Amino acid sequence: MLEHDQVVLRRGERSGIPVIVAIHSTRLGPAIGGCRLWRYPDWRDGLADALRLAEGMTIKNAAAGLPCGGGKTVLAVPPDLPLGRSARADLLADAGDLVESLGGRYIVGPDVGTSPDDMITIGERTGNVWCRPESYGGSGDSSPHTAAGVLAALDATLRHLYGPLNVAFPDAEQGGGVAGRRITVVGLGHVGSHLARSLAGAGAELTVTDVDPGRRMVAAELGARWADPVDALTAEADVLVPAALGGQLTTDLVPRLRCRAIVGPANNQLAAEQVAELLHRRGITWVPDYLASAGGVAYTVARELHGMLPPDAERQVTQIGARTATLLDAAARDAVSPHKAALQTIANLLAPTPA
Template sequence: MEIMKYMEKYDYEQLIFCQDRESGLKAFICIHDTTLGPALGGLRMWTYESEEAAIEDALRLARGMTYKNAVAGLNLGGGKTVIMGDPKKDKNEAMFRALGRFIQGLNGRYITAEDVGTTVEDMDIIHEETDYVTGISAEFGSSGNPSPVTAYGVYKGMKAAAKVAFGSDSLEGKTIAVQGVGHVAYALLEHLHKEGARLIVTDINEEAVKRAVEAFGAKAVDPKDIYGVDCDIFSPCALGAVINDETIPQLKAKVVAGSANNQLKDERHGDILHEKGIIYAPDYVINAGGVINVADELLGYNRERALKKVEGLYDRLLEIFEISAREGIPTYKAADRLAEERIAKMKNARSTFLKNEKSLLNRR
């Protein structure tokens, strides 16, 4: 991977390598764009095969956060941090405190939060070293675990997609295949079960699957079989790149709507879904509930206000689906356009302000 060429192609601002030998910290902080405000994006810890794989993930996720925050109407840019390591056995206090110091050194350009492989407790440790962290424990006046709010946004977005695909946003009686049964997916399953959906689940964690089967009467299938099950909606809620050349031919669903980031392996896979008439809810839009929730902490957290903003994802997705239908373009392109238009308008407005500010300084 030619890192600088990749960063130039997508106009990244900064990539920071972070290392602490004593704690074992090996991390990468990526800041994609700060036009709208400081970069906000979670901290992921994963067993990456190589440094290159970790960097590529950080870059992709950071850019996704720029678009997510822009479409969600937040005054925040996009960034992401990844730690190389096994979240089940490699975590330690010193690791997160060291990372907190690196984040503090960025002086507010980047604000972190929890993501795959990290927890509220991890954020509390980081908070010992920096104020630039969200999703910490409620005891600190924070919103706590954002997973339930992310799930609520996915649920609302799924209903919007169902309205376009089936003529009604009711999920009662719909068969929904959920890939992954982590924190977000479990909370999503609660909403779907309550509305009367028929559920199919899978996960590499057998205990998580068993829990969903017992709680919601879900049907369990092998991870490799989830793509081809008979269902109305396929909901990717695990890792990314699951919509690809191998899986698309297996899909029987009319809707793809889930919480996972970077669901499309390549943009052309969004084109293929569009050509097949499958309604795709762009991942960074439908899963924006969590970032909307933690962003509200920056204003002094108010849960009712945050949930009202999350409910707005329903209308934002309907807007994206309408643009897609009207202009005959894939939904991911419609979402990208909304994000890019907002960033461009703000970049122009802020550049004008900066020019005026410079002129005032020159007069002194």
């Protein structure tokens, strides 16, 4: 049964390409979520992606305590269709038209395949767009704030596991808990690189990896150990930080893990839902990715919905640390996994108000 509030699919008037918007929920406020431009074997695959990602945004926003629901735009480009600059602009304009037709129930931002600059083009057709460059009145690239949110969650997790060990950085508001801890970052893309630099600056004993060997220069710059991507997931560490593709936490991997906790920005880290319970049984603390990765959206909401100045918006991002601490305390009290505790809280938030 379809659980989404609204799903709209149109053939783009200019581009002829399927444009899909899925609104999962507006229970907590307007639906927000990025615009994904991707090549799909069939438009139905794009529709399935939009439905899944929209639900994920509802969960992420609720977990972060944001007054927003979840939605997603998918631009389902056929595999062999050329997409030059002009055709791309037409497709983005088509997306803007569809977003505008929804009357403010959904606000779009960047996602895989799109950027803040693309939001300028979409913004020519609708005002319901976030994350345009700051020079255009938007909040800009959210990646540094996503990384800051992960650092706050990671710091809270280490303090939960080990206590407030803050000897090397006694005055640090964020990141002090990572000092001297062995942390492995898997994936040095935009968010992963920001995070690795923050961790190195906070005194972590850092191991990094990426499928692109050219990223070794980041390791050298930070004085971090470089690991082979195949071995990094099972390296001995206090915390494993998945910062690349989703689905890396599998049932086969769990018995081979040698870490105390997993906290990272990669979306959809679990290959299957039961992995969260397997991790819990092994005594490995998994902070749900939908909470750990919410710093970017928290910053954007603070800037563009509430009109906060950057320093105040950044303080909203660091609240992810407090939310992580609260979640881990609740999970420990109830003897359940953090994932189960978080989903129960979210279900309560999204439950219909009794008549």
